[in-house]
Amino acid sequence: MQFKHLQHYVAMIMVSSALILSTIFSLIAYQINQGLAVKESERQVKSLMSAVKNTASAALFSSNEAVGMDAINGLLGTDVVYSVTLEGFADELTPGMKLESVHEDGGAPLNTITMKLESIFDQDHILGELRVTPNENWVNQRMHETSIPTIIGVIIVICVSCFVSTQALKIRISRPLVKVRRALKDIHGDSEERLSLPKHLQSNEIGVLVDGFNELLDETNSAFSVERGLRDEMQEVQENLEDAKAGAEKAAQAKSDFLATMSHEIRTPLSGVLGMLGFALRDPQVHDKTREQLDIARSNAKALLTIINDILDFSKMEAGKLNIEMVDFDLRNEVLSAVAIFDDMAQDKSLYFNLVFDDDVPKYVKCDPTRIRQVLVNLIGNAIKFTEKGGVDVQVSMLELSKFSMRLSFSVQDSGIGIPEEGVAKLFQKFEQADVSTTRKFGGTGLGLSISKQLVEAMYGFIEVSSIAGEGSNFYFELPMGRGDAAACEVEIREKKPHTHKLHVLCAEDFVTNQVIARTLLESMGHEVDIADNGRIALEMLLKGSFDLVLMDGRMPEVDGLEATRQIRSGVWQDTNFKQPDIKIVALTANVTDEDRDRYLAAGMDDFLCKPIDELELHHIIDDTINELLLKGRELNPLIRASASELDNLFSIPEVSVPEVAPVVEVKAPLNEAALLSAKLRTAFVESLPDRMKEITRAMIDEDTKELGRLFHGIKGSAGYLNDDVLVKLSGELEEWADENNMSKVRTAFNDFVARLKPYKIT
């Protein structure tokens, strides 16, 4: 709203009052003037009548009409008279007379004024009457003449007094108030200023108002100071809280980092142990008893690795670094291979183990297979661990199915010791088991269920447990999944062909065990390996020698993997140019988080290999490297392991003609022979596989161990030449157990064997 000065408002009131007063006073003045004018007219008429009285009287006395008319005309000669009547009464001497006349300019009569006319000679003798009416026109005119100045005078007086009052008001009230208003603008929340008024306004309503405001201001000021104090306090508290939070976060981070580092530090030597045990078991010269001991050592090491992995997962969850993938996969295959290990475990404890897929569960789904496997392994592992008699039932059911998604339930029911009611609540908490005695009796970290719960929840599912102590437990979880794409599931499977060319590989790795593993794996694939103990040595070697591939550990003393990679990519180190600044560099790393990946890629690395090194992955990477180098036009030494004729005999395949391949320099066996060998080996094995599998399956059903021993022996032989050491080992073990008539072990290992054959099923 627009600001308006109080004086304007007052002036408005004054002006309107002035108007009203002027009107009223004008009307009153008009009335008074009218009365006055009427009286004046009467007075004038009377005086005129007095003036003509004697003449009129004489006229009546002598009955002289002419004289009478003279008197009448004399009266009518003034404007104040409207009409005149002169009447003489009859008596014994005269018959009487009556004369009448009206003012020639017209007008209107007012009240008649009558005058008795007595004889001049005898006061008691009434001769007649003189009747005169004053003229209204004269009265009106007179009124106007007198009223207008009166009214103007009144209006002027009223207006002047209004103006004077307004000015007085303006000076005495409005201006001080305007000053107060200005002062008010400058007064802020906590200013010390107060409003002040001139003395004459202090003791009236305005004074009270201003006093009230000042009091309010005092109160506001005190409220402000209190509020400011509170705010400061809050600030302090908040700062303390933030410090505390930062401290807590730092501590949590330190804990997670410590766990991660510790797990990593433990995993690295453990990988070495596992790798070494693996190599030792491959050695055919190892005695059976020693082999058994090595086997136990390996399974213990594996168990230890599982625990370490749990801790690593847990610390990742703590740090919020757990990633869930979404990939298409074959659910049944995945679950089957996950639970395969438990068949054997259950049999060892004389338990039954059933896995049931409801018919409507689709074959292909989209979710994180690794995590589902982890959860299932954990739950089933627990179930078997805590069950002494009876067995374990695993059921996978479909709950909902829509166009793009579905909801599946997984149930693991055992007939074990169960969990007491009070234990159920803390079951999924970290480091908690149903009770302490459990830990003593059954062992375990208490992390498994906590991790399972977090994994299921990370996949937007939930997990719950129902249990009756002494009768068994039922672990149940539901997961939403996408509908899988069958085509996408098949792509992942990759053949493991023997390498066609020999590479010169530089492995930069400070840990001796890993050096040995890397060297063993690479040499077993037929490649030449040089080891550098740290990044600096690796760089020196790269400056001097010629290499095709670098395997680079991330963490190394002196110069780490990232720094070394950056130097190679920059092309210069210690003023010397690298021969191949674009050489393929593959990171060897134990903890592959997205963050790590980004860091490695940013440094200029091309690929990653997880430690412990997966032989298959290493194989694929080298395969890719060979192809890339060939495409670039690099000349590489061809690689061959066995002669074609040997293989032909082994697989009883007639010689086939293969297309000529360009001869290669420096050959142990000619390249065409190598290619021929490789192709023949694979084709023959793949072609014969379906028939062989049928025979094996039949023999499994019939429990014909003799037949099985023969068949596994055959596979072992072929696998040796396919360069598939694992298959060699697996089929070797199976052959051994078949020979020993140990069907349960054969069954247990059979799943791994089938999984190992997967790559060969597709050509």
Next chain:
Amino acid sequence: MKNIQILSILLFFLASTDGWAEETDIQMIQVIVSSQSELTTLNRKQVMGLFLGRARSFPNGNNAKAFDHEVGSSIRARFFEGLTGKSISDIDAYWARLRYSGRASPPKVIDNMAEILKEVSQNQHAIAYIQGQDPAELMLQDIVVVHTVDAN
């Protein structure tokens, strides 16, 4: 008649006091008419009407014609002052008002006593006033005194 009785008593009183009574008689102004007019007496009001222009006939209906003395004469002043109680200037002002309109008819002036008596005796319509005449002598000339004015 009453006036005459009063006058008779007054006259008797005056006659008994020596010398003064005659003087008093001289002061009396007599209003006279012809005996042929058949009038015996006129009251004051009637006399005033006839001499001041109000009445133009006698009470019996016969026309009347008043005769006056010369303006400024002593008798005229005494007559009108005695008759009306007003000063002679008032009477003159009255006539002046009437004359102003131009149609006034004041009585005809005859300044000779003998002329007056002759006129009255011969004219039955005439009326005039005289001073100090014996009514009996007047009767002989066929003149009747119808009113007297004490003018002192």
